Amino acid sequence: MKNWLQDLQNKLQLWMQGKYGLDNLSKSLLILSLVFLLLSPRSSIFNLISLIILAFITFRSHSKDIAKRQGELRAYLLFTGKIKQFWNLQKNKIRQGKTHRYFKCPNCKSNFRVPRGKGKIRISCPKCGHQIIKKT
Incomplete structure (x- = not known):
């Protein structure tokens, strides 16, 4: 049984070589997709949005254009960094006011x-x- 799992792991590693894989943007999009999936019983549009996000995550993780994916990640990190910086400043203003x-x-x-x-x-x-x- 272990040999079979190890063979599968080796094949997956070979298959993913040269591909971008998962990063912080993909993980955040996955969480967003799960939120839309939880909201999908209320409206079918949420289910469609969730599937589109999952397709985009799959595309990003299997892409071989690493430079473009890193550019997307850099833009995402700049955007979230500004939001985190704003909230940290507000938190410090409250604590040290x-x-x-x-x-x-x-x-x-x-x-x-x-x-x-x-x-x-x-x-x-x-x-x-x-x-x-x-x-x-």
Whole structure:
């Protein structure tokens, strides 16, 4: 029995050589497809959407055009990175709201924090060096 499974595993590995395989985008799309599949009893359009997503996942994982798949993954990671960064900033603002104040640089749009209760201070942006006067 083990030889049969090992032979199958070896054949699958040979077959997948040179193909892109699964990545974070494929895994996220799989979860999205499962959500649509769970919603499909309410409407058949969700079932169709789920099947289309599954077909796209299959296409991506069996593609030999690795450069294009990596470009898609890079765009996905940039998009999700911005969302994660926004939510992490909001979480930090809530957690540290009593002790620190957050400001956005008008020049480079980066966020930074300063301690509360210091009065009117001159703040220098750590990224671009632009100085602003704010009350903490």
